Amino acid sequence: MNVTTWSLQMLGPSARAPRPFPEGVRLDLATGITPEYARFLYALVGGNWNWTDRLGWTRQPWADELAGPGVEFWILYSGGVPMGYVQLHPVVEADGTHVEILYFGLAEQALGRGLGGGFLEHGIAAAWTLPDRTGLPPTARVWVHTCTLDGPAALANYQARGLAVYKTEETDQHVPDQPLGAWAATGGPAPTTDDDRGQ
Template sequence: MTQVTVTFLQQLSSSEVIPAAKSLPDTARIELAAGITPEYSRFLYQCVGSELNWADRLDSTREQWNEVLQRPGSETWVLYLDGSPKGYFELVTASGPTGSEVEIFYFGLFPEATGQGLGGVLLTEALNSAWSLATRWPGIPGITRVWLHTCSLDGPAALPNYQARGLKIYRTEVEDSQVRDASLGLWPEPAA
């Protein structure tokens, strides 16, 4: 078991979003993956999370994975650079009697895309997409909160990026966690 610090951050208004100073390169775009399949979602998850020990969804069946993707208010947005995926974010919405909350369920860049200033631009888009989600989903009440969590296993730039975009810490927990190697199964073992 390993002690992991989990940090929860939120925004309570779209006016709290602090846009990244950089913009996307001309050869990049961020687009909604309408009709995303569990296979593509899992590919994105593993490409981002394999070096960060993301393993919480690896035991999910295809049906369980698809159930998350098909919930009203769930969206996956993909960052493409030179035509290839380089990062993504997944939004999941929970509606209540007074409005809806959007969780940035997953967010990250492929390892080769880190350190290029893309994280701030992608997070700005994630926050703006979360705050405007009700305009794309008839029947979902207005958004009252956007939140996410990160942990001490995530990349060193994660928490500073979240705070630089205007997210504020509202809770921190330390928990014992069984850390799994998330890269297992990503590539076959070399032949002996």
């Protein structure tokens, strides 16, 4: 399959504050994130969009990444369960901290509720203020990759929040005919015929 990947960036924070979340929805900074929970979030959100690169990782690469200076996970909750997450990955460069939105997305049950735009606004704001919480140099740039394997609204959502495309690449990749789905991606067994009927 031909896959188009866009790299987008912001070189300054938005002048507008992120919109408030609806009642019953909150965004938490996960200060105690574990490799197990990070992998669960990746599979929960990415199972519907062919996020498979990390499903074969052992525990140690997850732990190593989480131990990086300033790495943050922000988790969106509603009804007591995770509805999505954003993972911020900072790298210190000569001109300041460059914060990558490494992963961002909503779980399937959160789609269609009008949460994506506001959630991304909060994620971007967190990227700009990350040095306030971590002691890293001030943020100089916020950037992200998205591609045609992500949700169909992803590119437009990033652009609407002020991120501008600075690079486009096309590659040929082997992609399954259908995404795994969150159940299989999070480690659930394939359903049997009886399971499909709820028996």
